[in-house]
Amino acid sequence: MNLLGSASIIVSIINYRNNRKLEAFKNENNKELELFKQEIAILTEKNKALNQKLMHDFSLYRTKKHEIYPEVYKNVATSLHKLKIIHNDWERPNVVHLSAEDALRSLINLGYIDSEDKKMISSINNQWENDESKSDLINEVCVRKKFIEILNFGHELKESYFYFCSVELFLSEHIVTKLYEIFGARHRYLDLIQQIIPSRYNDFDTNEIYSAIEEELSRYFKEIIVETSRLKGLIREELSIADYMEEISVTN
Structure with a gap:
């Protein structure tokens, strides 16, 4: 009996110790599980915040993209319109039959002469009665007006390029490449x-050099028109993709 009693006590002690160890293990495991749950909750919140930020950033990017792309095309299309005027408008003012005073007034009103250009005004007043001088004066004001138009157009293109540089990061590689092609063709033109x-x-005799320049000029002019049209198609495609991606993100 004593032996059985002793054995029973030993078994009880062992069970007690095992139960305590098991209880301690359960407590430790519960603590670790609780910590794990807390870490998961924190990570979940971080991921939720990150996803919300990404969605917000994407929404801002899409909004910015829808603002920038039309503005980029507007600049290019407006420049093309002005380039067409420069390319096609070689009309001379019809003032040969007018008196010096009337011709001068007409040339100023039409923008061929600046009202402050005293040198040109003096030349017309003094030389207008001579037919040969009259023809030379008309050619001169036309040439000067054309150069001024091109100079002003060049300044506008520079401003347009500065805008492009400020928004280039929002543009796709395809759009950027196409714009550089257009810029290069315009510069050469x-x-x-x-x-x-x-x-x-001045109706100079056409020689091989001028013929080659005229041919190359026409080629670049056509290239600008074609590439601008292609740019329009690329921009439409990009904006359509942006709209589609937002629909997917909203659905998900």
């Missing part, structure tokens, strides 16, 4: 057209 202005107005 302006270099060429300045070389043929005098010959256009």
Whole structure:
């Protein structure tokens, strides 16, 4: 009996110790589980906040994209419209039959002469009665007006390029590449057209050099038109994709 009693006591002690160890293990495990749950909750909140920020950033990016792309195309299309006027408008003012006073008034009103250009005004007043001088004066005011138009247009293109540089990060690689192609063609066009202005107005004999320049000028002009049209298609496609991606994000 004593032996059985002793054995029973030993078993009880062992069970007690095992139960305490098991209880301690459960408590420790519960603590670890609770900590794990807390970490999961924190990570979940962080991921939720991150996702909300990404959604917000995407929404801002999409909004900015919808603002920038039309503005970029507007700049390019407006420049093309002005370039077409420069390319096609070589009209001479019809003032040959007018008196010096009337011709001068008409040339100023039409923008061929600045009202402050005393040198040109003096030349017209003093030389207008001579037919040969009259023809030379008309050619001169036309050439000067054309150069001023191109100079002003060049300044506008520079401003347009500065805008492009400020928003380039919002543009896709395809759009940026296409814009650089258009910029390059426009720059080359302006270099060429300045070389043929005098010959256009003074009726110089056409030689091989001027013929080659005219041909190259026409090629760049057509290239600008074609590439601007392609840019329009690329922008439409990009904006459509942006709208589609937002629909997916909203659905999800």
